[in-house]
Amino acid sequence: MVEACELSEREKQILDALIRGMSTKELALSLHISAYTVQDHIKSIFVKTGVSSRRDLVWRLFSRFGVV
Template sequence: MARSPDRALDRAITALLHEAVEHSRAMRQVLNQVGQLASLRITMLRGDDESDPAGTAQSEVLSPLTKREKEVLDQLAQGCSNRQIARSLGISERTVKNHLRNIFTKLGVGDRTSAVVKALGRNGDH
């Protein structure tokens, strides 16, 4: 039968392994988002615009957004934090979070990077 210190050590090792797995998943998600943005940046630098030249596809994507949500999204695309967006627009961070939640819902995305990619007219599936 295992001794108490051995069991405690086993639990600690197991907990750390679980943390490592979760960290790995989060890191893969971040790397995927960085890849999407890098792909978008390269496409923009080359001038390879897969979207509608008139910009109508982008307009359709953004049409459900309010003027303020578009302003928040614009700040988001510039890499601003919630705090920076709040200061820039003269609103609270809580209001920024509410706008972001509405933007994510309206654009059908789950995170900041996907919202920016979609708003810029790319689906991120290159």
């Protein structure tokens, strides 16, 4: 799913962090970007993967592939 969605490298970094349960604030601090930028990347990931929440995203990845 991830490869088929053509996520950018930054989106892949954020996706990995989301799977590990990091918050928007934690992501922003670790990537040295604003929380608003993190939210924009997350919205882009949602659009590309066809989900509407972090929970749906993680569920889809785990249910489709078992592990990420």
